[in-house]
Amino acid sequence: MTSDPQYDLVILGGGAAAFAAITEASRRDLTTAMVNTGLPIGGTCVNVGCVPSKHLLAVAENGAAAAENPFDAVRYLEEPTVDWADALDGTDALVERFRQENYVDVAEHFETDIYEGYGQLVDSEGRSPSGNRTQSGDDTTIEVVDGADEGARITGKKALVATGSSPWAPPIDGLDDVDYYTSETILEERDLPESIVILGGGYIALEWGQILHRVGVGVTILQRSEHVLSGMEGQLGREMLRAFEEEGIEVITGNDFQRVRTPAAAGGIKTRQSGVAVETAVDGTERTITGDALFVATGVQPNSDGIGLASVGVETDNNGRIHVDEHFQTTNSHIYAAGDVIGEPELETVAAKEGNHSVRNAFGNEAVSIDYDAVPAVVFTSPEVAAVGTTELEHTEEHGTCSCRTVQMEDVPRAKAVKDTDGLVQVVKHHETDEIVGVHTVGPRAADMIVEATLAVKFGLTVGDIIDTVHPFPTFSEAFKQACQAFRRDTSKMSCCIE
Missing domain, CATH: 3.30.390.30 (FAD/NAD-linked reductase, C-terminal dimerisation domain)
Structure with missing residues (x-):
C-alpha cells in the first residue's frame, strides 16, 4: 500500500467496534482504513471469545448429555466421549468461516483498506512515539511501526481507537514465574491436563470451568469474593455455586491468595502440566490447592499501552482505560474510542454499539449515547x-x-x-x-x-x-x-x- 493515503476515518483495531464503525461510515459514504495487529481481523469475539467458547460449550453439553439425562425412560448403552483435539479442529474451522464471512468479506464490501501491523497515533507536532516526522494539522495520523505494513502512514479527519483488551493476571506472589492458561491460550492446547485450578469466578471462569469439567478434566474454581459472579445479583452466584457443586465442579470462595508455585519437572524443565499449587487462606484457614495446571480467568485489561495515546493528548485512567465522554469522544476532539479499551461492560454487542455511535457523533454531530443500565x-x-x-x-x-x-x-x-x-x-x-x-x-x-x-x-x-x-x-x-x-x-x- 502507498504511504500517506488520506481517509475520512482511520481506526486502530479490527474487532466489533471497528466493524460497526466502518458499517456506519459506509452508509455515510466515508472512506475508511483500519490498522490491526495481535488477534486476527474480527478481534476477541470471533477468534478467542464468544464464537469458540459457545461452540465448545455446546460440544461439552452434548458430551455430558448421558450423565445429566433426567428421564428414566431414556437409556444409554454407552457413555459419550469428547475428543478434545477434534473439538478444537471444529472450532478452528468455525472461527475461520466466521472471520472470512463476517469480517474479511465485509471489509472488502465496504472498501475498507486494512493495514496489518502495530499502529501508533501521531502527536500534534507531527511526531510519532517512534520519532518519525509526519504531517501536522487537525487530521490524525497512524503510523504502522511493525508488521507486514511497517512504515505505512494513514491519515484521517477523525480517528477511532478500538484496540480491545487482553487477559489480565492479578499481582499474586509467584504467578509471573508459573506457566498458566488463559481463555486465549487454552484454545491452543490439544492435550488437556487431568486436573486444572481456575483463578476467578466471573463468566469466563464459569464457562471454561464447565467446558473443561464436561470433557473430563477435574476442575477447582477459586474465587476471591464470597460468591461467584460477584458483579451480579447475589442470588445468581449462590444458585450457580449450588448447580456447579451438584455437577461435581469444586468451587471455593472467599480466597485470600498468598502465593502460586509449581514444582520443577525432570531436568528442571517446567511446563503447564508439571503441576501447580495455590497457597491461599479461606476464612482465616490456610489451604493449598493443587492441580496439574493453572487457568487464570481474573478479568481483562485494555490494550492501550504503546499506541501513542499520550502523544496525541488522549488521557487514560490508572488501569489504562481511555477516558471518553458520553458521546465516546476522548480528550482529543478528533479522536474517539470504543469497545473494551474504554472499560466495562466488555461485551461484543456493546462495543459494536459504541463504534456505531462514535461515527454518528464524529461525522453527524448526533450526540447519541448508550443507556448502560x-x-x-x-x-x-x-x-x-x-x-x-x-x-x-x-x-x-x-x-x-x-x-x-x-x-x-x-x-x-x-x-x-x-x-x-x-x-x-x-x-x-x-x-x-x-x-x-x-x-x-x-x-x-x-x-x-x-x-x-x-x-x-x-x-x-x-x-x-x-x-x-x-x-x-x-x-x-x-x-x-x-x-x-x-x-x-x-x-x-x-x-x-x-x-
Whole structure:
C-alpha cells in the first residue's frame, strides 16, 4: 500500500467496534482504513471469545448429555466421549468461516483498506512515539511501526481507537514465574491436563470451568469474593455455586491468595502440566490447592499501552482505560474510542454499539449515547445466567427500600414438564411507580428470556404491562410473568393459566 493515503476515518483495531464503525461510515459514504495487529481481523469475539467458547460449550453439553439425562425412560448403552483435539479442529474451522464471512468479506464490501501491523497515533507536532516526522494539522495520523505494513502512514479527519483488551493476571506472589492458561491460550492446547485450578469466578471462569469439567478434566474454581459472579445479583452466584457443586465442579470462595508455585519437572524443565499449587487462606484457614495446571480467568485489561495515546493528548485512567465522554469522544476532539479499551461492560454487542455511535457523533454531530443500565449480561453456562438493570442491593442503597419478588424455576410449568428446574427469576421494581428496573435470572433459556426483560427496563414497562401481555404456554418465558404476578398474588396458589 502507498504511504500517506488520506481517509475520512482511520481506526486502530479490527474487532466489533471497528466493524460497526466502518458499517456506519459506509452508509455515510466515508472512506475508511483500519490498522490491526495481535488477534486476527474480527478481534476477541470471533477468534478467542464468544464464537469458540459457545461452540465448545455446546460440544461439552452434548458430551455430558448421558450423565445429566433426567428421564428414566431414556437409556444409554454407552457413555459419550469428547475428543478434545477434534473439538478444537471444529472450532478452528468455525472461527475461520466466521472471520472470512463476517469480517474479511465485509471489509472488502465496504472498501475498507486494512493495514496489518502495530499502529501508533501521531502527536500534534507531527511526531510519532517512534520519532518519525509526519504531517501536522487537525487530521490524525497512524503510523504502522511493525508488521507486514511497517512504515505505512494513514491519515484521517477523525480517528477511532478500538484496540480491545487482553487477559489480565492479578499481582499474586509467584504467578509471573508459573506457566498458566488463559481463555486465549487454552484454545491452543490439544492435550488437556487431568486436573486444572481456575483463578476467578466471573463468566469466563464459569464457562471454561464447565467446558473443561464436561470433557473430563477435574476442575477447582477459586474465587476471591464470597460468591461467584460477584458483579451480579447475589442470588445468581449462590444458585450457580449450588448447580456447579451438584455437577461435581469444586468451587471455593472467599480466597485470600498468598502465593502460586509449581514444582520443577525432570531436568528442571517446567511446563503447564508439571503441576501447580495455590497457597491461599479461606476464612482465616490456610489451604493449598493443587492441580496439574493453572487457568487464570481474573478479568481483562485494555490494550492501550504503546499506541501513542499520550502523544496525541488522549488521557487514560490508572488501569489504562481511555477516558471518553458520553458521546465516546476522548480528550482529543478528533479522536474517539470504543469497545473494551474504554472499560466495562466488555461485551461484543456493546462495543459494536459504541463504534456505531462514535461515527454518528464524529461525522453527524448526533450526540447519541448508550443507556448502560439497559444492557443485558449473559453467562452461557448450564443453567444459563442473565441479568439486566438494577440489583436489589443497588436499589436499596439508593432508595432505602426495595420491592422485589423471586420465583423458583421448579414452580414454572414448562420447567417441571421437561425436568429442567434449576434456577430462579427475580424482578426488581421501583418502589413507587411499579416500573421494572431490574431482572435477574438463572435457568434454562435465560439468555433468550432476558430480551423481554431488557425491553421492560429500557422502556420503563411496569409489572402490570408484563402481566397483561399474553405469554405462550408452556414456556420458560412465563417465569418472568410469574415473577411479576408475585407482586399481586401468592403464586403458589395459582393455576397454570391465569391472567
